[in-house]
Amino acid sequence: MIELKTKLQLADEDLNYGSLYYTVFPVPRSSVATLLEREHNATRVLVKVNGRGNLSAGLMPDGKGDFFITVSKEVRRKFDLEEGQAVVLQISPDDSEYGMPLPEEVAELWAMDEEAYTVFHTLTPGKQRGLLYVIGKPKRPETRVKKAVQIFEYLKSVGGKLDYRELNAYMKAENERW
Known part of the structure; x- marks a missing residue:
């Protein structure tokens, strides 16, 4: 596990990610160099913020040689964080198969x-993670x-050919039938 002191900051507007993310934790490459040597899911990590929680996150390249971890509004609320x-971040490798818990x-x-298992595993790891996140987000098991x-x-x-707009339309139509 790596312990790192950093600050919650606004995403840099001059970088490629500035318009996508509002707040981030900057992470120097030197702090996570050993994690990046892993063969599987090298940039997937588990993060504790001030000794609390266990967030599944990714080390995103900042375009300048270092990394950042995105911090959503939900995470800011959960940990009572302000810009x-x-x-203090405690960062450890996420060696789970999907880079997050399997619902x-x-x-x-x-x-x-x-067949559901087989078609799911034709997707890229990022798409797999995204769909698992969508499935695991609701609080109620029925949902x-x-x-x-x-x-x-x-x-x-669709034979595993994921189109997010089409999926959303499909789910919306299905919700009207449930």
Whole structure:
């Protein structure tokens, strides 16, 4: 585990990511050099903020040789963070298969539907992570199950060729039927 002192700051406007992210934790390359030597998921990490929580995150390149970790509004609220606030990050490697926890509902669905498992694994790791995030985000298990079923039925119907707009339209139409 690596311990690092940094500050929550606004994303640099002059860099490529400035318009995408509002706040970030800057991370010097020298601080995470050993993590970057890993073969699998080298930039995927688990982060504790001031000794609390366990966030799944990615080390994003800043275009200047260092990295940053994006900090969403939800994370700022959860940890009561404000711009300019100094924090201590405890960063450890995320060696999980998907770079984030696998929702229980997905594992159960795969146990019943081998085709869903197969088509999911034709996707890139980033798309896999994104879909797992969408499925795992709702608080209610019923909602997570519904999203998992909808996403995997969509993927099977298109042979694993994911189009996010099409998926959203599919899910919206399915929600009207549920």
